[in-house]
Amino acid sequence: MSINLLHRHVLEDHISGFETDPNPNHLSVVRRPVIFSVLAHAGREVAVAEALKAASDLAPRFCGPSEWLAVSQTVGAETIAGLLSNIAGASFVDQSDGKVLMAVSGPSVRKILAKCLAVDLHPDVFGEGHSANMLCCHVAANVARTGSDTFEIIVPRSFAGSVFDELMEMGREHALTRGFSD
Structure with missing residues (x-):
């Protein structure tokens, strides 16, 4: 007897059915980092x-x-x-299996993250390649600046839905879109 185990991402219900073409400000979730x-x-x-x-x-x-x-x-x-x-x-x-990786990018990324982080993300202070553990949306996270206007956030799987929802709320005024990365 074989068992077919299907991998289902913890954020599947937050994203599936809501995908749109990405706006300049976009939150992408990596399926299998x-x-x-x-x-x-x-x-x-x-x-x-x-x-x-x-x-x-x-x-x-x-x-x-x-x-x-x-x-x-x-x-x-x-x-x-x-x-x-x-x-x-x-x-x-x-x-x-215990962590979720999200990337937030776009011209308003610092304004969006300023609502969720108590860290100065100015390029002179938090340069490309920098990363640190900090609270993101009241959850312990690792935040890394991976590009000019791109940040990656790694959170525990059990808190991913909460962080995702709060990031989307903080990005609403900047037309933040969401989706799984390719």
Whole structure:
């Protein structure tokens, strides 16, 4: 007997049936990102940070001293696990099923996020490639600036609906649209 397990995204009911063509301000949800938590062993912090930055197909997101999220939208968990296992002094665990990745982009992105974050997102302060753990819509999140007007937000799966709904509400006056990324 075979069991057919169908992957259903936690935000499926928030998006399916409501898709429209993206406006300049858009919230996209990544269906199957690969997200690992990575911790550096004592004394190996610099080496682990450098190895994460040098890795291809992987975007490191700073969480705190000796701690990162390793994010990929291009390769599978097995590939990332293999890559991370080659970093001396690093411990890691796959968090992909427990996290949701959303990207908010557009000319009004800072105005939208200013309603949800208590952090200065000015380009001189929070530059491209920067990331940090913070509260987003009253939920612990990791926020990264991935482009000129693009931010990625990683939240726990159990709070994704709440964060999604609040982001959409904060973006209403800026005609924020939503959808799954391709």
